[in-house]
Amino acid sequence: MDTREKDIEKLKDYKYGFTTDIENIKAPKGLNEDVIKFISNIKKEPQWMLEFRLKAYERLKLLKEPNWQKPKYPKIDYQDLYYYSAPKSMKDKPKSLDELDPKLLETYKKLGIPLQEQARLNGIAVDAVFDSVSVATTFKGELTKHGIIFCSMSEAIQKHPELVKKYLGTVIPVTDHFFATLNSAVFTDGSFVYIPKGVKCPMELSTYFRINASQTGQFERTLIIADEGSYVSYLEGCTAPMRDENQLHAANVELIALDDAEIKYSTVQNWYPGDENGKGGIYNFVTKRGLCKGKNSKISWTQVETGSAITWKYPSCILKGDNSIGEFYSIAITNNHQKADTGTKMIHLGKNTKSKIISKGISAGFSDMTYRGLVDINSKAKNSSNYTQCDSLLMGNKCGAHTVPYIKNKNFDSNIAHEATTSKISEDQLHYCQQRGLNPEEAVGLIVNGFCKEVLQQLPMEFAVEAQKLVGISLEGSVG
């Protein structure tokens, strides 16, 4: 084996597949009222929070797991999961980074996010969620100066109950669909961001999610509120160790943009996708929804989805305020036996609302990729417009690429345009690149990056570089 092959061999492996031996505190296995009370209790939550959870649990009992999605999966036994798992040393939360369990810091270093250095150098504020609880939030001082609240959800429940109480569950109510409601009942931690009136957040905020313990589900809940005239850019990254079993990740993310506010939410999702034979991997069933509540508000979702055995999510925008804007940029790559059913929903309620959807799907190996989206222009949403473009690229004839857009136009003043194409990398393009001295893998990487360019441009600098690499790595071994 020459060096290049070795390199590829190395790259093929999931580099975040290690586990960390840390003592964990777990809730008893299974899902019932006691477990919910246990979670609420261990997090020292106020009564209203517990009521919120129990209400969701009551509702959950009436709901059935949906099964209309394209990727089918074996039935999940919800009683065979741990709903709470936390590193033991977190029981009494460390006050500063120095008090953190060194092993934890080590883990994050391996993931490429040395928290301490990050605090000093990058100027990106990071909140890291390990299994179920948030372990550290960097850069607090600088943020506090601007009045920005960036902390873990549990901390927010303790310290800013009025904000949490006011906004939690307003975009994704407890009565939503099965997975969202499950999350409302058992969510453990996540990030909370509040940007006060007129403040432009001076740095990118970032969260890193990590599932470590086995047989646990990760249920984080993120809530971002951008008050009038504010701006925030938020990044999210995810990894998990390699395990044979499938693990469930059912997060809820709620965004609320008030008058003239803008939220930019970027995700690089690289959960463990399972091995080449489709064994193991994360089930990524996430509910992300943004509400453009105020006038002239804007929410923009950017996602690079390369990991997970099954990705099933539709980051959505509800354009309620007049003149509000919703955007969705997505790259989804599936290889081997990965499956994805992803897209977005743009619901136009206010006047002069605009939305734009750019989706790029790439499938290789034995994978299956579906874009599913909804554009719904309400009869009151005068003079609104939507533009959708979804392109798919297929590599080989063992994989599938599907497009299922739902278009509903109830307003005669509004325009909807939708385009979709499916193609493969042409022999001419490959030939041209190889003639210029690139090997086939590099050529494919270059062409795919070009195919994704419109989306990669939307990512903040630091993420764009990582995402570009990720795109290349995800497709290694899929050519020839």
Added chain:
Amino acid sequence: MNEQLQLDFDKIIKTLKIPEKEIQLKKSFLKKFIENGFPNRKQEDWKFLDISQIIKKNIGELTFFNDYSLPNKIDPSIFVDGLEHNKIIFINGRIEKIDFSYEDQSQIEINDEIGKNIKFDYENSLIDLNNAFTNKVYKILIKKNYSLKKPLIIYHSTNNKINSKNVNLSLNFELEENSCLRLIDYFSDNTDKNFVNILYNFNLKKYSILKNYKLDKFRNNNLKYSFNNIEQDDNSISETFILSAGSDYFKNEVNCNLNGEYSSAFINGVFSLKENQQHEIRSTINHLVENTKSYQLIKSVLGKNSKSAYQGRIFVDSKAQKTDGYQLSKAILLDETSEFNAKPELEIYADDVKCSHGSASGSLNENSIFYLMSRGLNYQQSKELLINGFLLDVVEKITDSEIRNLVKNIIGLKE
């Protein structure tokens, strides 16, 4: 409703003289229909327009009994003028006349298919209803190398002698090698509030050509459902044109299986809707082998309180390399109460394919209207001219010039 179904079914069986075997078959279809009932919005294919609700609202309770042993009077005033044609006349749920007088009789075979209901591997309770209640299924076979000299028009008609609120028609066509059939479905309704359920099966052998034009133009209060299943062998061509404008409700489904190489399918449709009309086209094209092609173009003009839906699905099997599949739907919404829904779907398992779909909807372009008005037209004229051009685009796709002119006259399009 189920009691009524059973009662009417027993009555029909009594009046019809059919063998026991067929009665049993019909009974099994009825049983299946009773189990499933009318489709509703919970089923993905019926998401946009819920037929069970529409029947309830527009008709109320359906009744099913007609005495099929008695003939109906044929009213020649419904016939299309200025175009020589063969006829099949279908009145009140009964085929009254099959007339191929322009053709060489030895080249066409017409069989009454007893005990052979059309079966598909497809979940659809309306097909079960059809199979349970059609009084006779005819099979029409066009022999090898024969092209019909004149088009065949099927007249779908009802008159005030009708007893039931539901009629069903089922026909089976087979086009042998290198044959050609031009088929027009022509709807003229003289009664209100019936539910018409039509099922066609086409079997296209090598090099055969089918052209099917469905013309529902005259305003009526009936609800209609039509299902075309088309099986295509090597090098065969099917062309379907749908003018969906007359009925209160009309859903056209076309399921096309491209089983042979170099076969191609074309589906073009025009919705021109006004008060309270709700129409839908749902097409499924299955590309199952290499080198097949499909093209679809659907355009809607939607007036007050009207609603149109287009669900188009292109499926490409992993064997079906070198497929071309194109789909385009456009809609003009004329009123704030009009609504357009679309679900253009691609399901692709092969990599060397060219597939695309597009969908656009909106109001008439103000700039274009301004342009025309600045040339001396008034607002209304400008609007009409733009709509004319918008729809003409689809009508021009009709490959048969005689029929193209007929359709233009029916819609009232100017060149």
